[in-house]
Amino acid sequence: MPSSDSPHYTLADLTQRHEAIWQTYIDHEFVRRLADTSLPESCFRHYLQQDYRFLIHFARAWGLAVYKSPDLFELRRAFEALKAIVDTELDLHVGFCRQWGISERELAELEEERETLAYTRFVLDCGHRGDLLDLHVALAPCLIGYGEIATRLLEQPTTVLEHNPYREWIEMYAGEDFQSAMRDEIEWLDRALSDVSTERFEQLAAIFRDATRLEIDFWQMGLNAVRSS
Numbered sequence: 001m002p003s004s005d006s007p008h009y010t011l012a013d014l015t016q017r018h019e020a021i022w023q024t025y026i027d028h029e030f031v032r033r034l035a036d037t038s039l040p041e042s043c044f045r046h047y048l049q050q051d052y053r054f055l056i057h058f059a060r061a062w063g064l065a066v067y068k069s070p071d072l073f074e075l076r077r078a079f080e081a082l083k084a085i086v087d088t089e090l091d092l093h094v095g096f097c098r099q100w101g102i103s104e105r106e107l108a109e110l111e112e113e114r115e116t117l118a119y120t121r122f123v124l125d126c127g128h129r130g131d132l133l134d135l136h137v138a139l140a141p142c143l144i145g146y147g148e149i150a151t152r153l154l155e156q157p158t159t160v161l162e163h164n165p166y167r168e169w170i171e172m173y174a175g176e177d178f179q180s181a182m183r184d185e186i187e188w189l190d191r192a193l194s195d196v197s198t199e200r201f202e203q204l205a206a207i208f209r210d211a212t213r214l215e216i217d218f219w220q221m222g223l224n225a226v227r228s229s
């Protein structure tokens, strides 16, 4: 239970603390152009390739969450997330890449971009240095951001779904599986943040800000790949 002088923080306080950066992430040009179909396919293909590397490290980060879990409840939760990424998400991603003409062999051999390196290793470092909450906050922009981006895209009148080559991507992240994982994570974070001190909140907000900046760089990396693949 939070003490009576606890500010009782929630996830919404984290996004509001860095509102401008959060908006730049969820309304990035990559996302807008994916929705209005003006995104060059080379950009999306490059993004998909790098996202394969991202998902591998994302799975490792949940493996680290397993290790950092202090009790059976948390252990089970992190283990289920790790299993979902390894058994389902990565399979889906490989299948999705195949539809885009990217073979599994190509995925296994591709060179990791600096943006991918920076983001994924940053998340892992937060987990290594800190506790389970630091790690969850470093992971929050992935889960919460993509969930928010996809639902916004479906609501926006500028989004074109018919004949949109990226439609499946939008619908995957707006779909029930991802959305329910996002809701669970929001619940977890709201509970965990409810009794942190102001000082601790500021530390966590810095992690959240940097992870969000690295998500922005990840979109920009895709956008910059106009001719590279």
Ligand SMILES: Cc1ncc(CO)c(N)n1
Residues within 6 Å of the ligand: 051, 054, 055, 141, 142, 143, 146, 215, 218
């Ligand atoms: C870079 C990035 N962030 C978040 C997600 C959502 O899992 C993803 N697939 N890739």
